[in-house]
Structures are given as structure tokens and as C-alpha cells.
Amino acid sequence: MGKLEIRVARSSDEADLHSALGPDIPIEQIRARLDEAESGHRMMLVALVDQRAIATASWQLLMEDESPLVRLFALDVGERFRRRGIARSLVAEVETEAVQHGASGVFLEVAVDNLAAISLYEKLGYVQDGEPFVNEWTRRSNAGPETVRELSVLMRKPVLPA
Numbered sequence: 001m002g003k004l005e006i007r008v009a010r011s012s013d014e015a016d017l018h019s020a021l022g023p024d025i026p027i028e029q030i031r032a033r034l035d036e037a038e039s040g041h042r043m044m045l046v047a048l049v050d051q052r053a054i055a056t057a058s059w060q061l062l063m064e065d066e067s068p069l070v071r072l073f074a075l076d077v078g079e080r081f082r083r084r085g086i087a088r089s090l091v092a093e094v095e096t097e098a099v100q101h102g103a104s105g106v107f108l109e110v111a112v113d114n115l116a117a118i119s120l121y122e123k124l125g126y127v128q129d130g131e132p133f134v135n136e137w138t139r140r141s142n143a144g145p146e147t148v149r150e151l152s153v154l155m156r157k158p159v160l161p162a
């Protein structure tokens with residue numbers, strides 16, 4: 001594998017993300033993420049191999065009990081590029097952003113049957129918080145938006161100030 005680089009997503013990453021993440025992630029979903037990032041509703045990172053975007057993660061700074069926290073979401077690594085530490089690097093980058101933005105921790109929601117992701121987060125020090133709940137999100141495809149309901153758990157990790 002070529003050298004790994006992580007940077008903020010650009011709208012010009014759309015085609016590379018589509019070729020790496022499709023068909024699991026429809027092009028409409030990728031476009032919606034890039035549009036939200038452009039309009040400032042989310043921060044979106046991409047991981048590049050040989051200068052092509054092949055993985056992505058998004059984050060938002062939120063307030064919880066007056067304390068800033070980072071929500072990590074939409075972590076996807078192209079199937080051909082998995083098990084090479086790319087998700088680990090993207091999560092580490094989001095944690096660095098959390099520290100730089102004065103957040104006390106990072107949290108995420110993960111489906112209870114997503115054993116690969118749960119194993120990744122546990123390895124990185126995330127701990128389940130509370131009971132499973134039904135998480136709802138909108139999946140976009142050429143068939144239009146569809147509400148997905150997944151039994152999920154919240155996982156958290158504190159980050160230390162710089």
C-alpha cells in the first residue's frame with residue numbers, strides 16, 4: 001500500500017470515494033456527506049492512498065452539559081483497504097481534533113451487530129455507555145431517502161487536553 005495521508009474532504013473526492021466505497025455506500029450518500037461538509041454542518045476527513053480518497057470519517061463538535069464533546073460518525077473504509085490500520089488512523093485524527101477543540105471526549109453510535117467496528121473501538125479504548133437503543137438515520141440512494149433503524153450502543157472515550 002502507498003503512503004497514507006489524511007486531510008479534510010473536498011467535493012472533488014466524490015468520484016474516488018464512490019469507486020472505493022461503492023456499492024455499499026451509494027453515490028447519493030457520498031454527495032450528501034460532501035454537501036453537508038461544504039455547508040459547515042459536519043467536518044469530514046478522507047484518507048488517501050496514492051492520492052486517492054479511499055476512506056472517510058466525519059465529526060461534529062457538540063455541547064453536553066455545557067462541556068464540548070466530539071461525535072464521530074460515518075466512518076467507512078473501502079473494502080479493499082481494510083485491516084491496514086486506516087480506520088485506526090482516521091479515529092486518531094478525530095481524537096486530535098477533539099483535543100484541539102477543547103473537547104473532553106469522543107462518542108459514537110455503533111450497531112450492536114457490527115462486530116468489526118465494535119472491536120475496533122474497544123481496541124482504541126472506547127467503552128460502551130448505557131443500554132442498546134434504536135438509532136435512526138437516513139440512507140440516501142437512487143431510490144430516494146430511506147430511514148434506517150438499527151439497534152445500537154453508545155461508546156465513549158475521554159481525551160486529555162493538549
Ligand SMILES: CC(C)(COP(=O)(O)OP(=O)(O)OC[C@H]1O[C@@H](n2cnc3c(N)ncnc32)[C@H](O)[C@@H]1OP(=O)(O)O)[C@@H](O)C(=O)NCCC(=O)NCCS
Nearest residue numbers: 075076077082083084085086087088110116117119120123
Ligand atoms: C469497521 C471498519 C471501519 C474498520 O476499518 P479498518 O481500516 O479495516 O480498521 P483497522 O485496520 O484500522 O483495524 C483496527 C483494529 O480494529 C479491529 N478490526 C477491524 N476490522 C475488524 C474485523 N473485520 N473483525 C474484527 N476486528 C476488526 C481489529 O482489532 C483491528 O486491529 P488488527 O487489524 O491489528 O487486528 C471497516 O470494516 C468498515 O468500513 N466497515 C463498514 C463500515 C462500518 O461499519 N463503519 C463503522 C460504523 S460505526
